[in-house]
Amino acid sequence: MTVLQLDGENLNIESLKDFLGNTESTVEITEEAYQKVDDSRKVVDKIIDQEKTIYGITTGFGLFCDVLISKEKVKDLQVNLIRSHACGVGKPFDEPVALLMMVLRLNTMLKGHSGVTRDLVDQLQLFINKRIIPVVPEQGSLGASGDLAPLSHMALTLIGEGEVFYLGERQPTHNVLESLGIESITLQAKEGLALINGTQPMTAQGVINYIEAEKMMQDSFWIASLTHQGLNGITDAYNHQIHESRGYPEQIYAAQQMLDYLEGSELTTRQGDLRVQDGYSLRCIPQVHGASLQTLKYVKEKLEIEMNAANDNPLIFSEDEVFSGGNFHGQPIAIAMDLLKIGVAEIANISERRIERLVNPALNGDLPAFLSPEEGLQSGAMILQYAAASLVSENKTLAHPASVDSIPSSANQEDHVSMGTIGSRHARDIINNTRNVLATELFIALTAVEIKGIDKLSPKTFEKFKEYRLIADFIDQDRNFSYEINDLSTALREML
Missing domain, CATH: 1.20.200.10 (Fumarase/aspartase (Central domain))
Structure with a gap:
């Protein structure tokens, strides 16, 4: 069984080819990467506590970047972002592509510049290793500000919404998570943006x-x-x-x-x-x-x-x-x-x-x-x-x-x-x-x-x-x- 070590630094095409070639392959997160995740999260928590004005953490998005969001609403901001941006159309990306999207997005977060929590990276790792693969429509991205629409469909599944492929069947995400005894997560400040600001669909x-x-x-x-x-x-x-x-x-x-x-x-x-x-x-x-x-x-x-x-x-x-x-x-x-x-x-x-x-x-x-x-x-x-x-x-x-x-x-x-x-x-x-x-x-x-x-x-x-x-x-x-x-x-x- 192939075990793919993720640390935000050392992925290459050969390792991904080996990972895709074995249906039982898994990903592991290094301790050094976890530490980088923790360190960057502390910065986000401090920004919120001090109510600093930082884009996407305490402000709206795009043209709304000058709209300040109260401390009590920062979690709602992330969920609203994901739901509103999940507007892709067309047939879904092939399952291997959607699987790689998660691997690549997780690897990016492990660099320690995204400000996410351990809960989020662990949820991504779990979805990858269990082969709970998001249904991601392949049309609707402009390829800047990130692949917003497709990555939003991926992000929806982590909070128990949208659809996934599991064991070859397309199913509502909440049904699959319930059958496996997996709880959906609640996105914290910055995490919705961290999930969808990226190039993972085009790269995968x-x-x-x-x-x-x-x-x-x-x-x-x-x-x-x-x-x-x-x-x-x-x-x-x-x-x-x-x-x-x-x-x-x-x-x-x-x-x-x-x-x-x-x-x-x-x-x-x-x-x-x-x-x-x-x-x-x-x-x-x-x-x-x-x-x-x-x-x-x-x-x-x-x-x-x-x-x-x-x-x-x-x-x-x-x-x-x-x-x-x-x-x-x-x-x-x-x-x-x-x-x-x-x-x-x-x-x-x-x-x-x-x-x-x-x-x-x-x-x-x-x-x-x-x-x-x-x-x-x-x-x-x-x-x-x-x-x-x-x-x-x-x-x-x-x-x-x-x-x-x-x-x-x-x-x-x-x-x-x-x-x-x-x-x-x-x-x-x-x-x-x-x-x-x-x-x-x-x-x-x-x-x-x-x-x-x-x-x-x-x-x-x-x-x-x-x-x-x-x-x-x-x-x-x-x-x-x-x-x-x-x-x-x-x-x-x-x-x-």
């Missing part, structure tokens, strides 16, 4: 985006290698001297991946054997796939900073240093997600071009037109290219950067926002579309190499052929191909 979805995109980009090499062999592609384009002469590490890596997968193949050619050069979708795999890998490096760096960041407001540093700022602004993650969208969309773009080469009789060498078993009578893989082209075109729309948009809110007090959660959701959609395009390329390439002779495949791709041929059959007659494409896509996603 971003982490899962990264994990899936990283695997998918690795899969794209061996899938492209199958296509390369089906088309008797030229290996000279992957010569290390070409790529070292340019200098991009990711391009060099991509070229080496192709050579590794193709080593020992009897289906590849050298320049001049059949043709002098291949089309760009084969010849430029290292350049294109390598550039997409560069986006992953940037995205990972920003996600790992953000998951260990203090991103609420105000932040407590000492008794005399409580500052209002804007760490809740999601611009760093918004730009990272927009960049990821472009990087992943390009993997689909070049994959679809390889699909075209496999099915087009003017480009596929001696393969049948559209890999049809009976040209004219049966269409074979003809419309599979149409479907891939549709997904690629949809990706181009989704790839429009969310981060360049902004709409003022709260009567222009909050006059620039990131739209980072929209960017993160669209990145997820592009990843899903791209996986389907790669599954389509794989489906067609499996038939192409079988026509050419699987005994001539490189050893590494022959192993992949055997593994995925169990999921999808040879194109020996027209049939409903969607089932096999979907099954291949699911397998590519699940074989993490």
Whole structure:
């Protein structure tokens, strides 16, 4: 069983991947983190006792920041905040995303700048470890002032309101807590704001985006290698001297991946054997796939900073240093997600071009037109290219950067926002579309190499052929191909 230690400082994507990969994994809070929580809470209690004017503790929110709240009403202020801001719409985030939201929000609080109580961090830990997962609508956040609407839905569940997923069922929170003998908590001063001023929805979805995109980009090499062999592609384009002469590490890596997968193949050619050069979708795999890998490096760096960041407001540093700022602004993650969208969309773009080469009789060498078993009578893989082209075109729309948009809110007090959660959701959609395009390329390439002779495949791709041929059959007659494409896509996603 995986135990994830939380201290506000040391989360990384690999540890979260391990946590998500084990349904019995738990989180633990270090004693040092508890001490930081206690110290910051003492500052909040003193502010209330002395009736100081501090945003969100003894004042209203947004444009109401100049409205003072009496000592007797500070608890009501927090509950009203959560209820009024829980106005998200649309389908819920996937359960792993909502689970990660809680983990990331808890980790932020453990930095000791949020002024929350032990009761609140313990409640979050309990929900995480019991897998009481909030139902969080995925639409309705501007990505600044925090992901207010989605995090409010998460916060509602801690006080026994809203809905949760538990044991695979969507249920009212109070029913689940009652069945488990768990009491809801009463939010203290500052705690409602501490729960919702943050970037956890966009970051949680971003982490899962990264994990899936990283695997998918690795899969794209061996899938492209199958296509390369089906088309008797030229290996000279992957010569290390070409790529070292340019200098991009990711391009060099991509070229080496192709050579590794193709080593020992009897289906590849050298320049001049059949043709002098291949089309760009084969010849430029290292350049294109390598550039997409560069986006992953940037995205990972920003996600790992953000998951260990203090991103609420105000932040407590000492008794005399409580500052209002804007760490809740999601611009760093918004730009990272927009960049990821472009990087992943390009993997689909070049994959679809390889699909075209496999099915087009003017480009596929001696393969049948559209890999049809009976040209004219049966269409074979003809419309599979149409479907891939549709997904690629949809990706181009989704790839429009969310981060360049902004709409003022709260009567222009909050006059620039990131739209980072929209960017993160669209990145997820592009990843899903791209996986389907790669599954389509794989489906067609499996038939192409079988026509050419699987005994001539490189050893590494022959192993992949055997593994995925169990999921999808040879194109020996027209049939409903969607089932096999979907099954291949699911397998590519699940074989993490």
